[in-house]
Amino acid sequence: MSTGATVSARGPGRRPGSPDTRAAILAAARELFAHRGFSGTTVRAIAGQAGVDPALVHHYFGTKNDLFVAALELPVDPRQVLAPILAQGADGAGERLLRAFLSVWEDPDARLALLGVVRGFLEPDGHRLLTEGFLPTVLVPAGVALGIDEPERRMPLVASQIIGLIMTRYVVEVPAIVAMSADDVVATYAPLVQHFLTDPLP
Amino acid sequence: MSTGATVSARGPGRRPGSPDTRAAILAAARELFAHRGFSGTTVRAIAGQAGVDPALVHHYFGTKNDLFVAALELPVDPRQVLAPILAQGADGAGERLLRAFLSVWEDPDARLALLGVVRGFLEPDGHRLLTEGFLPTVLVPAGVALGIDEPERRMPLVASQIIGLIMTRYVVEVPAIVAMSADDVVATYAPLVQHFLTDPLP
Structure with a gap:
């Protein structure tokens, strides 16, 4: 402008x-x-x-x-993407979170920008952007907004699922994971994300 | 010598x-x-x-x-670590795999060497060492040895779990994941690894 x-x-x-x-x-x-x-x-x-x-x-x-x-120069503000998902509560949130996640990552331009962010996290000290920034400012508040118990414990577990998916589908590009359709990814991972959100933990 | x-x-x-x-x-x-x-x-x-x-x-x-x-210059040959685990079959393999994984990664010297390997995977072309090397030579054969169905599909899903754990516990060092004891990690992730090994998939 x-x-x-x-x-x-x-x-x-x-x-x-x-x-x-x-x-x-x-x-x-x-x-x-x-x-x-x-x-x-x-x-x-x-x-x-x-x-x-x-x-x-x-x-x-x-x-x-x-x-x-x-x-972070994200192509989208994750808080804006998350807001309508969180408003619907914890029930079914695993599937909604994954669909929102994929809607961003499956867009080629957004993916390119996000891969830059991910590589930044992996640089020396860059991980603090995740642990001291993204996690407390975006992810844990998302858990709080969902009304789940122990958001400080559950949201990092959810993050480990999402990060495993990002690494295998978009960074390392493991063929069997890349070959899955977005619907396959949601059907495969949503139960696990939901498990970490709301099931009893050890 | x-x-x-x-x-x-x-x-x-x-x-x-x-x-x-x-x-x-x-x-x-x-x-x-x-x-x-x-x-x-x-x-x-x-x-x-x-x-x-x-x-x-x-x-x-x-x-x-x-x-x-x-x-790969791994501190251990993963096939030697995996052999006794695979010999016991798919039942309970999720927990046994995680215990073996942690026995290596929780050793400080081994971890340092493995972090070098992980960073190598993230370099340009380095991911092929994982997708065209480690996966077909170590991981998929492990699934075959376990006798599970669709090892080419299930083992990459298991890999996504393990990679998510490696990234959050050892690379990015997310405090809530780092704070877990080895037993906590096993109790928390073993059901998910077992799910990908033997439960019906979508």
């Missing part, structure tokens, strides 16, 4: 309101989240690294959680 | 019987398996790249399957 705006010669990331500012904040956020984790990174530190006022960070990106999700 | 042997000046990987020869064969195998996959790599090509006679490859490493497992 603002690509036609005149850019001054003051250097990138220094001009309030310019696309450069937004990019500089995002770059600083990605670097700090990756190196210090979610909890070890403050909005103030991100603003400092980007050379802008902290108020501007909030103005552009909202809360630290919002900024974290933006820094 | 033979580290005290006199090494000639003919260059590495050229002298039959020397440790250099063995290392040169392994290096050639790793490179070719990674770039061309298991099926696209011949013992002859490996011998050619290492500058030795193909007979010497067989002399040192046995079959192409044996050489592939050696090229």
Whole structure:
């Protein structure tokens, strides 16, 4: 929308309101989240690294959680995808979660972007984006919204299922897993995801 | 054992019987398996790249399957670990497989070596070591030895469970998964592995 705006010669990331500012904040956020984790990174530190006022960070990106999700540069905001699924409660949530997951991952453009995110998780310190960011800001709140017991225990187990599926279907591309239709994937994995969501655990 | 042997000046990987020869064969195998996959790599090509006679490859490493497992440089030969488990049949195999898996991965030295293998799988072309090597040479034969139906379909599903566990417990180190005792892991995941081994699938 603002690509036609005149850019001054003051250097990138220094001009309030310019696309450069937004990019500089995002770059600083990605670097700090990756190196210090979610909890070890403050909005103030991100603003400092980007050379802008902290108020501007909030103005552009909202809360630290919002900024974290933006820094992942996901093709979709997982919280928006999840909201209607969570609203229907825990019953059948395993199948609904998998269908929503596949609706994003089976889109070639989205998949390409997400594979970049996954590879980022696997870089040194990158895993903290998952453990200190995505898990507490997206996944555990999803479990809370579903009203399940022990969301801090159950959602990581669900994550292990989904990650196993991502690795075998999209990253390593195991032929037998790739060959499954989306409906096959849902029929095969939904009972297991549902098990971790709501069945008694040891 | 033979580290005290006199090494000639003919260059590495050229002298039959020397440790250099063995290392040169392994290096050639790793490179070719990674770039061309298991099926696209011949013992002859490996011998050619290492500058030795193909007979010497067989002399040192046995079959192409044996050489592939050696090229992974696993701290243990998975086929040796699996043999006694498979001999007991499919009933309860999920729990036995997980216990054997954990006995290796929970050992710090073995884990370090295995993490290197996992990261190798994630490199460009490295996934072929898994899809064209480990899966057909180790995992699917394990399913055949167990006597389960559709081993080509069930063992990749089992692999997706194990890979999800490896990623969350050892690579990304999701705190809730790391915090589980080995017994917790077995009690939590064994029913799911067993499900993929022997329950009716969609």
